Amino acid sequence: MIEARHLRKQFGSRVAVHDVSxxxxxxxxxxxxxxxxxxxxxxxxxxxRLVEPTxxxxxxxxxxxxxxxxxxxxxxxxxxxxxxxxxPHRTVxxxxxxxxxxLGWSDExxxxxxxxxxxxxxxxxxxxxxxxxELSTGQRQRVGLARAIIxxxxxxxxxxxxxxxDPVTRLQVRRxxxxxxxxxxxxxxxxxxxxxxxxxxxxxxxxxxxxRIEQVGTPAQLLFQPQNEFVQxxxxxxxxxxxxxxxxxxxxxxxxxxxxxxxxxxKFGLPAxxxxxxxxxxxxxxxxxxxQLADAFQTFKAGTGAxxxxxxxxxx
Amino acid sequence: xxxEAIRTFLLAHRADLATRISEHLNLVxxxxxxxxxxxxxxxxxxxxxRGAATVFLGxxxxxxxxxxxxxxxxxxxxxxxxxxxxxxxxxxxALLPVMRNTLVGLDGVDAGVVDTARGMGMNGFQLFWTxxxxxxxxxxxxxxxxxAVISVGIATLSALVGAGGLGVFIFRGIATSxxxxxxxxxxxxxxxxxxxxxxxxxxxxxxxxxxxxxxAIGGLVLVGCVLSVWRPGTEAPLLFGFTSGxxxxxxxxxxxxxxxxxxxxxxxxxxxxxxxxxxHRGEIDVACGYSTxxxxxxxxxxxxxxxxxxFPHYDAALLSRSQLFERIPGLRPLLDKLTGALSEQxxxxxNLRVDQDGVTPDVAATxxxxxxxxxxxxxxEADRARAKRFDLDAPDLVIGAMNTTEQYILGNxxxxxxxxxxxxxxxxxxxxxxxxxxxxxxxxxxxxxxxEYAGSLTMTVFSNSLDSDLLGHLSDTGQLNGWLxxxxxxxYSLVWMAPLGYNRSYTLLVRQDxxxxxxxxxxxxxxxxxxxx
Numbered sequence: 001m002i003e004a005r006h007l008r009k010q011f012g013s014r015v016a017v018h019d020v021s022x023x024x025x026x027x028x029x030x031x032x033x034x035x036x037x038x039x040x041x042x043x044x045x046x047x048x049r050l051v052e053p054t055x056x057x058x059x060x061x062x063x064x065x066x067x068x069x070x071x072x073x074x075x076x077x078x079x080x081x082x083x084x085x086x087x088p089h090r091t092v093x094x095x096x097x098x099x100x101x102x103l104g105w106s107d108e109x110x111x112x113x114x115x116x117x118x119x120x121x122x123x124x125x126x127x128x129x130x131x132x133x134e135l136s137t138g139q140r141q142r143v144g145l146a147r148a149i150i151x152x153x154x155x156x157x158x159x160x161x162x163x164x165x166d167p168v169t170r171l172q173v174r175r176x177x178x179x180x181x182x183x184x185x186x187x188x189x190x191x192x193x194x195x196x197x198x199x200x201x202x203x204x205x206x207x208x209x210x211x212r213i214e215q216v217g218t219p220a221q222l223l224f225q226p227q228n229e230f231v232q233x234x235x236x237x238x239x240x241x242x243x244x245x246x247x248x249x250x251x252x253x254x255x256x257x258x259x260x261x262x263x264x265x266x267k268f269g270l271p272a273x274x275x276x277x278x279x280x281x282x283x284x285x286x287x288x289x290x291x292q293l294a295d296a297f298q299t300f301k302a303g304t305g306a307x308x309x310x311x312x313x314x315x316x
Numbered sequence: 317x318x319x320e321a322i323r324t325f326l327l328a329h330r331a332d333l334a335t336r337i338s339e340h341l342n343l344v345x346x347x348x349x350x351x352x353x354x355x356x357x358x359x360x361x362x363x364x365x366r367g368a369a370t371v372f373l374g375x376x377x378x379x380x381x382x383x384x385x386x387x388x389x390x391x392x393x394x395x396x397x398x399x400x401x402x403x404x405x406x407x408x409x410a411l412l413p414v415m416r417n418t419l420v421g422l423d424g425v426d427a428g429v430v431d432t433a434r435g436m437g438m439n440g441f442q443l444f445w446t447x448x449x450x451x452x453x454x455x456x457x458x459x460x461x462x463x464a465v466i467s468v469g470i471a472t473l474s475a476l477v478g479a480g481g482l483g484v485f486i487f488r489g490i491a492t493s494x495x496x497x498x499x500x501x502x503x504x505x506x507x508x509x510x511x512x513x514x515x516x517x518x519x520x521x522x523x524x525x526x527x528x529x530x531x532a533i534g535g536l537v538l539v540g541c542v543l544s545v546w547r548p549g550t551e552a553p554l555l556f557g558f559t560s561g562x563x564x565x566x567x568x569x570x571x572x573x574x575x576x577x578x579x580x581x582x583x584x585x586x587x588x589x590x591x592x593x594x595x596h597r598g599e600i601d602v603a604c605g606y607s608t609x610x611x612x613x614x615x616x617x618x619x620x621x622x623x624x625x626x627f628p629h630y631d632a633a634l635l636s637r638s639q640l641f642e643r644i645p646g647l648r649p650l651l652d653k654l655t656g657a658l659s660e661q662x663x664x665x666x667n668l669r670v671d672q673d674g675v676t677p678d679v680a681a682t683x684x685x686x687x688x689x690x691x692x693x694x695x696x697e698a699d700r701a702r703a704k705r706f707d708l709d710a711p712d713l714v715i716g717a718m719n720t721t722e723q724y725i726l727g728n729x730x731x732x733x734x735x736x737x738x739x740x741x742x743x744x745x746x747x748x749x750x751x752x753x754x755x756x757x758x759x760x761x762x763x764x765x766x767x768e769y770a771g772s773l774t775m776t777v778f779s780n781s782l783d784s785d786l787l788g789h790l791s792d793t794g795q796l797n798g799w800l801x802x803x804x805x806x807x808y809s810l811v812w813m814a815p816l817g818y819n820r821s822y823t824l825l826v827r828q829d830x831x832x833x834x835x836x837x838x839x840x841x842x843x844x845x846x847x848x849x
Contacts, residue, residue: 050435075437085432089450089524099436147436157435 001026001187002047002155007056009042016042018211019056024187029178032191033198034208040191043208044157047189048074061154075099078156083164084144086132092143093128099151117146120180138169145177149186156183158190162197174201195235199223199245200275207231219246224304243301244277252276252296329500337504338541339480343399344467344512345541347406351414351463354407356456359418360444369419376412384409384470388477389590397584397599402474402481409470410463417459421452450524457520461513468509472501475560478584478594482508484560487585491561493752493776554832554846556583557591557600561750562822565775567628572822575626576839578846588720592617595825601832602842606630607823608660608722610667617825623838627822629793630771631815632658632726635754638809640713640764644740647713650733651765653692655814663818666725677721677746681728685736694737701736711743716754716763719747722820726767751776758810769820770796773812778803793819 002024009017017039024030032040045051047058049070058065065073086095094101096117100110117123121142132140141161148156162170177183178201192198198205199219206216207230214234215227223239223246226232235242250272270279276297283289326333362369379387387405395401425448433447475483485501488494515537523530562568563585573581584600592611595603602620605612612619634651641648662684669680682698689696713734717727727746734742745763748754751772757763774796797815804810824842826833836842 048435050431071437071439073437074435077435079432079435081428081432081435083428085426085428087429087433087447087451088426098433098438102437102442144432 001028001061002189003059004043004047005057005059007043007046007058008054009039009046009051010054015211017046017053020213022206022213022216024189026187027185029183029188029190029201029203031198031202031205032189032208033195033202033205034193035210036193038208038210039212040208041159044159044189044191047155048077048079048157050074075102075151076153076155078148078151078153078158080144080148080156080158080161082160083137084132084140084161086140086144086147088132091129091131092123092135095132095143096128096147096150098147099153103151105151113150116182117150120182121146121176138165138173141165141169141173145173149180149182152182153186155187155189158188160192161190163192163194195237195242196245199242207234220251220304222246224301241277244280244297245275247276247297247300248272249274249276249279252293252300325496325500333485333500333504336480336482336484336501337508340468340471340482340505340508341541343402343406343471343474343479343481344464344508345538346399346403347410347467347471348460348464349538349542350403350407351410352460355411355414356418359415360422362415363419363422373412373416373419376408376415379408380412384473385476388473392477392590392593393597396597397478397586397590397594399474399479401477402471402479406467406470406474410467413459413462413466414456415459417455417462418452421455421459422448424455425451453523454520457516457523461516464512464516465509468505468512472505475585476587477590478557478586478599480585484585487560487587488564490750490752491559491564493750493755494564497564554582554601554842555599556581557586557594557603558583559588559591559604560585562604567771567775572626575624576843578843581846592825595827598827601826601830603825604822605825606720606722606820608663608667608818608820610664610669610671610721612823612825613664614668614672616828618828618833620824620826620833620836620842621838622821622823623840626839628771629796630769630820630822631793631797632663632767632769632818632820633797633815634730634765634813635758635768635773635804636765636811636813637758637761638805638811639761641811644712646738647734647740650694650737651730651813653694654729654733654816656817657688657692658816658818660818663722663820667721670721670725677724678728678732680725681732684725684729685732689733689737694733696733696737698732698736701732704735704741705731707741709741712740713742713764714762715742715744716748716757716766717744717746718750718754718766723767726816730765730767759808767816768812770800770812770815771821773800773804777808 004020004022007017007020008015020039020043022030032043034040042051046053047060047065049065049068060068060073086092087098090098093114096114097105097110100113105113114128118125123142123146127135127139127143132143135143141164145161148158162174165173174197190198190201192201202219204216204218205222207214207222209230215222215231217225219242222231223235223243226235249270270282274282276293279293280290283293358372359369362372382390384405387408388401391401391405395404429451430443430447433443438447471481472483472486474481475487482501482505486498486505487501489496489498489501519530519534558569563583569583573579584594586594586600588606591600591603591605592609592615594600595605595617596611596615603617605617607619611617634654636651666680666684669675669683670677675683682701685696685701686698715727715730715734717723717730724746727744731742731744734740745757748757748766751768754763754766754768755773755777758766770793793815797812801812804812824839826836832845836845
């Protein structure tokens with residue numbers, strides 16, 4: 001769907017992105033994770049040509065975007081930034097309808113699209129005639145998300161979209177957004193420096209150190225099969241927590257009734273799609289079960305080859 | 317002054333006031349329109365050209381620092397007398413706030429907002445028109461409002477270059493020391509500034525919600541203001557040039573016109589220093605100047621004879637505080653020697669030295685004293701006078717002089733005479749704004765001595781008690797001076813000394829080569845010429 005080939009961006013003598021290649025499949029949720037200043041935002045902005053690469057190419061649906069009209073390109077990609085970036089002088093309605101208006105949609109089509117957004121993102125009617133400053137931060141962010149996806153773009157680019165929110169709102173908005181059925185077939189590329197957020201959101205994470213990608217893989221691959229020392233050390237701050245977030249019940253060889261389907265409750269009374277972290281929270285004070293779960297997790301971890309020397313095994 | 321009096325006063329000046337307000341609005345509207353039409357696009361164009369923007373803003377900033385009067389004088393030779401000069405000057409003043417605020421406003425638009433707008437696929441024009449411009453609007457409007465208020469204020473000075481406006485009242489009031497007339501210009505100007513500021517504020521408020529309607533209404537109002545005075549140039553009869561003082565004073569324009577039976581004339585009100593240049597350049601046809609001014613002979617103007625003897629005598633003499641002569645007893649005999657020392661011929665020569673030859677007033681004064689003092693039996697030393705010029709010690713006495721060439725010279729003569737012939741140290745405060753100011757300064761003791769004119773003094777100091785008897789005095793030199801000496805000593809403890817010898821009276825001037833006046837030598841003969849047109 002999107003492919004970056006040897007992308008490089010230099011600002012003066014400072015190299016922001018150093019030869020990055022990456023392929024993103026249709027419908028994939030990719031998170032660009034890394035410390036601040038590692039070039040992840042620059043990389044993201046090269047995808048919709050807000051930043052022009054110094055060298056390298058980006059291919060979108062089999063077309064090199066260097067040959068496309070940047071304005072047309074951007075209209076096919078949703079874009080959300082930290083703090084939503086709503087137009088302060090326009091009502092919420094006009095903000096959400098920015099791209100449809102640019103695309104010249106009819107009023108009926110706009111109304112229909114608004115109706116869908118309202119249902120999807122829990123927008124309320126009385127927001128529509130308000131101005132952005134009259135909404136809370138969380139409400140604004142929902143509006144920003146609605147604006148990014150209303151024109152049904154194939155790709156949504158998000159730069160730290162949730163970081164201006166308080167922790168509670170943030171979790172809620174993020175989960176709602178991740179669960180949106182309209183997003184299932186879209187490519188979502190999100191930049192964040194929040195590890196938990198990345199693990200929870202991503203199909204795959206591209207972990208960046210300044211200027212380069214250290215490893216691309218599922219959260220479990222990054223945690224259990226790190227390719228180098230940087231990747232290994234990156235998660236050390238709260239490793240167990242992240243590992244629990246990355247492992248799902250269906251991956252574990254449970255001593256009791258194994259999970260049969262994603263949404264079917266396992267013996268813990270939990271869907272197999274739940275992460276170990278979620279399961280632990282749900283189990284609460286049932287020590288026996290918690291111990292069983294912890295054992296199963298350890299077995300799983302050993303089986304993945306976690307703890308092997310960095311760069312030892314390629315991701316499965 | 318009670319309300320009734322104010323009402324009567326306003327009613328009496330109703331028509332004139334309306335004209336002046338519309339002239340004023342017209343000047344400001346034209347200047348603002350030009351500043352917005354040129355400044356806004358220019359600022360937008362310079363947005364990403366920092367170097368050029370710095371140059372333009374620097375230029376606009378320098379213009380701001382030029383005193384308004386100086387800027388008007390500089391513009392005058394380029395654009396001539398009247399509205400053009402004033403509008404160009406006002407436009408230059410309005411340019412800085414408009415351009416700077418536009419640049420600052422556009423720069424201040426939230427980067428995140430611009431970023432997402434671009435990221436969503438707005439092109440450059442859409443981004444500017446629907447995002448950046450609306451968001452910068454409050455700052456841009458603030459600039460326009462600043463420009464409007466500044467323009468209303470500076471437009472009062474346009475009266476000096478014959479562009480009319482409310483400043484006309486202000487300068488007439490100052491020239492004849494009638495505070496009521498000053499207020500007639502100043503108060504409406506202040507209200508106009510407030511009103512304009514408020515109107516622009518309202519426009520800004522509704523601009524985002526109803527952009528089309530506000531633009532349309534604003535445009536109509538502006539065009540209205542522009543057109544209100546834009547009357548197609550009627551091939552007018554003679555254009556006169558008068559000083560503000562002449563127009564306003566009791567013995568001035570109206571009385572003179574009626575005395576000669578002339579119809580209402582078309583005239584420009586001008587600063588005395590600009591009057592002669594304007595006549596010389598042909599921007600006016602007839603000027604009412606002062607008989608002793610050097611530029612009259614410098615430009616070779618011809619005087620029309622005052623055949624009805626209307627213009628009163630304006631004998632020059634020294635006016636001083638009586639305490640001065642008690643304090644410095646030997647001074648009076650010295651100053652008395654100046655009596656009759658300055659004939660009209662001498663004075664005109666001195667004025668000519670400055671206005672035509674370009675020597676400074678103090679040099680002209682030295683030249684006069686060098687030739688005159690020995691004959692008058694005064695031991696005067698130029699070196700002694702020069703040595704005391706920059707004496708920083710507290711002066712023994714202060715001389716005041718007004719802001720005309722002649723007064724600069726007279727002031728210098730007095731200072732150098734006292735410095736060079738006595739042990740006392742005199743200081744000169746020149747450039748005072750008129751008889752009223754000099755008189756006030758004398759009474760307060762800010763100055764001790766100044767050259768004055770009998771007629772001006774009478775009109776200024778005694779204008780409230782003027783009766784027909786006194787007006788009768790004005791035409792008789794001897795009587796007037798006697799009366800002045802007595803009244804000033806009695807009421808104000810001031811000494812009106814014997815005349816210096818020349819009469820600075822009004823005189824009507826035309827260009828020597830102006831064929832229309834070829835057969836005209838007297839003012840009475842103007843009448844048929846005016847009426848024929």
